[in-house]
Amino acid sequence: MRWITGWFASQVLAQRGALFPWLPVVLSVGIAAYFSLRSEPSIVLLWAAAGGAFTFSMLTLRVGAALGPVFIGLAVALAGFGWAGTRAHLVSAPVLDWRYYGPVEGRLVGLDRSASDAVRLTFDQVVLRGIAPDQTPARVRISLHGDQGFTDLMAGGKYIVTAHLSGPRGAVEPGGFDFRRHAWFLRLGAIGYTRTPVLALEHRQGEVGLLHFRLSLADRVRAALPGQSGAMAAALLTGDRSGVSQKTLKDLRYTNLAHLLAISGLHMGLLVGVVFFAVRYVLACVPWVALRWPIKRMAAFAALLAATGYLALSGGNVATERAFIMAAVALTAVMLDRRALSLRAVALAAMIVLILRPEALMSPGFQMSFAATTALVSVFTAFRSDSGWPVPNWVKPILATVLSSAVAGFATAPVAMAHFNILSHYGLFANLSTVPLMGIWVIPWGAIAMMVMPLGLEYFPLMAMGWGIDWILFVADQITRWPGVRSSIPSPTAAVLPVMALGAAWLVIWQGWGRLIGIVPIFLSVLFWFGTDRPDILISEDGGLVGVRTDDGLALNRSKGSRFVASSWLENDGTLRSQSDAAALWPEKSPVRIVRGKRQAAAFKGCQGHELVISNQPLGDDLPCTVWDPPRLLGQSVAGWQSKNGWYFITERTRSGSRLWSAPGL
Numbered sequence: 001m002r003w004i005t006g007w008f009a010s011q012v013l014a015q016r017g018a019l020f021p022w023l024p025v026v027l028s029v030g031i032a033a034y035f036s037l038r039s040e041p042s043i044v045l046l047w048a049a050a051g052g053a054f055t056f057s058m059l060t061l062r063v064g065a066a067l068g069p070v071f072i073g074l075a076v077a078l079a080g081f082g083w084a085g086t087r088a089h090l091v092s093a094p095v096l097d098w099r100y101y102g103p104v105e106g107r108l109v110g111l112d113r114s115a116s117d118a119v120r121l122t123f124d125q126v127v128l129r130g131i132a133p134d135q136t137p138a139r140v141r142i143s144l145h146g147d148q149g150f151t152d153l154m155a156g157g158k159y160i161v162t163a164h165l166s167g168p169r170g171a172v173e174p175g176g177f178d179f180r181r182h183a184w185f186l187r188l189g190a191i192g193y194t195r196t197p198v199l200a201l202e203h204r205q206g207e208v209g210l211l212h213f214r215l216s217l218a219d220r221v222r223a224a225l226p227g228q229s230g231a232m233a234a235a236l237l238t239g240d241r242s243g244v245s246q247k248t249l250k251d252l253r254y255t256n257l258a259h260l261l262a263i264s265g266l267h268m269g270l271l272v273g274v275v276f277f278a279v280r281y282v283l284a285c286v287p288w289v290a291l292r293w294p295i296k297r298m299a300a301f302a303a304l305l306a307a308t309g310y311l312a313l314s315g316g317n318v319a320t321e322r323a324f325i326m327a328a329v330a331l332t333a334v335m336l337d338r339r340a341l342s343l344r345a346v347a348l349a350a351m352i353v354l355i356l357r358p359e360a361l362m363s364p365g366f367q368m369s370f371a372a373t374t375a376l377v378s379v380f381t382a383f384r385s386d387s388g389w390p391v392p393n394w395v396k397p398i399l400a401t402v403l404s405s406a407v408a409g410f411a412t413a414p415v416a417m418a419h420f421n422i423l424s425h426y427g428l429f430a431n432l433s434t435v436p437l438m439g440i441w442v443i444p445w446g447a448i449a450m451m452v453m454p455l456g457l458e459y460f461p462l463m464a465m466g467w468g469i470d471w472i473l474f475v476a477d478q479i480t481r482w483p484g485v486r487s488s489i490p491s492p493t494a495a496v497l498p499v500m501a502l503g504a505a506w507l508v509i510w511q512g513w514g515r516l517i518g519i520v521p522i523f524l525s526v527l528f529w530f531g532t533d534r535p536d537i538l539i540s541e542d543g544g545l546v547g548v549r550t551d552d553g554l555a556l557n558r559s560k561g562s563r564f565v566a567s568s569w570l571e572n573d574g575t576l577r578s579q580s581d582a583a584a585l586w587p588e589k590s591p592v593r594i595v596r597g598k599r600q601a602a603a604f605k606g607c608q609g610h611e612l613v614i615s616n617q618p619l620g621d622d623l624p625c626t627v628w629d630p631p632r633l634l635g636q637s638v639a640g641w642q643s644k645n646g647w648y649f650i651t652e653r654t655r656s657g658s659r660l661w662s663a664p665g666l
Helices: 002-014 022-036 043-059 064-090 179-185 206-224 227-238 246-254 265-284 287-292 295-313 318-335 343-356 358-362 364-382 393-420 427-455 459-480 496-509 513-530 563-572 579-583 597-602 652-656
Strands: 100-113 119-128 139-144 158-166 188-194 199-202 422-424 486-488 537-539 546-550 553-556 593-595 612-615 626-628 638-643 646-651
Touching: 022 064, 022 343, 022 358, 022 496, 043 064, 064 179, 064 358, 100 139, 100 188, 119 158, 139 158, 179 188, 179 358, 206 227, 206 427, 206 459, 227 246, 227 427, 227 459, 246 422, 246 459, 265 287, 265 295, 265 318, 265 427, 295 318, 318 343, 318 364, 343 358, 343 364, 358 364, 364 393, 364 496, 393 422, 393 427, 393 496, 427 459, 496 513, 553 563, 553 579, 563 579, 593 597, 646 652
Parallel strands: 139 188, 593 612, 612 626
Antiparallel strands: 100 119, 100 158, 119 139, 158 188, 158 199, 422 486, 537 546, 537 638, 546 553, 638 646
16 A cells, blocks of 8 residues: 555655646546536535535645645646536526517627528617517527628617517527527527517617727728628627628638638737737847847737727627636746746646636636647647757748647547538648638738828728738638538537536646656546447427438438437538438338327327327327427437337436526426
């Protein structure tokens, strides 16, 4: 026993100086533990977690240098669990649990596009007819169907519209993306649509004047650059993606260039780099200043100011916040004469993000951002010295570009495949063809355009910026046309990504040959992924769409309707078929009996005990067969597996449990 404890102590002590990057890892474990629960923990349990965190942190003063880091890790994990639950309660807001049709009054605080390319408006300060204020959602989001003239809307203004509303929908299949949880933390209590015009009640900016300023800048950018070039330029400069078409998004996604559109680490890093080196170069050109003042620190401070302005201008979404925090940590390190890029800096940025928004851990943006950043810092740290780059100096920038694109793509590929079911075959080539141009041409001209815009001189810089964007869009469009541009990957089980992430963290953070242990969980996660058991049958929440597994893949009972659910099922199943192609696979001798519409429901004469009946209309009680109809579905999606003993079903509620964000009444 002494030998074991002595060996453990020696291993921990050997890691001293390299333990700080483990803090966001153990914090993530605590946060993930909260979100993985099937039932909502009580407030008492959350307080107990906080007390446990305090107790373990105090015990670190008494347990010695070897056990101290272990107790700190336990304290941080418990703190993550407690804080995630506390955060979920702090953002609590009413959620609509019935279908509402009528006037909706509110203040415009958001403008974007849905997956069907419809413009969406987000309102706060909501008023619904006949609903008490304490039961009214804090925010609602409404899609505009038809030509609504949305360009005349003013952020911060109060509007009224007649709309259909309902509560956020759950996962399209058990274990899928939980939109209710996502909406809960956005305080989004209802979503819906309208086909009637949006009417203005009061034009005022108020607290969201910055949003109005951003959208006004976006309009000026699009006025100077028409078409998708202007839409993408507006997205890069202001974060307003409402003008970007679904075709452009699809081309960028299929070629692994979607990260160019989101204001994230790449854009923040490029802007900071341009400002930093420009300011430092200008100051260095003045000998009196260069010899007396700390121009490197001054340039870092100027770059930090530029990054702060870019954060405010872009809307401050989660991805941009992550990029800003990472840039701010690096620039602060420069001002303090510390190493700007290190695993400590990445860990500090991750800690700040998780403390501000613990729910960000569950988002693909957070996972991809820090996977790429951690991998890049780790690889380039190994090549930090000149001896690590045994090539001529003129080759180093080219090698760095190729290596960074390859490393970032490799690090983010598992996350992209797990969340979006896409593997881009030409992503590396597409990135090498566009990312350098983004850094040396698009972002610098965009920065110049923003600086001269108050003088009304933005036209020519924006035109130059547009030339670079045109090339990026051209590359994406052409590569999308190539055969075999992408593959579709089945969705893994819930444990795959966490196991893979822990293995990768061990491989990167642990010092010494022991880091190779991290390969084991990575290998196991890949095996789990390949062994994913997809359902034999899927049922939508209203019973209108059914998917059945055949020898040729998933077959659907309908070629039209429920398009979002159908496409999600097919993507999760790892197939590139369209809904109509999947409907053509529907077997003549189906293992299920489909009842659709009131006429078929009225003509339903009963069933036999071995039958499986699915209906979008109520069929009654006391039937001898297995029936899934609206009274039994209760607005939940269902997945089923067939065995020798019959069918085994899992509902969305069974998989996700009873949480704060679960639909009322389920």
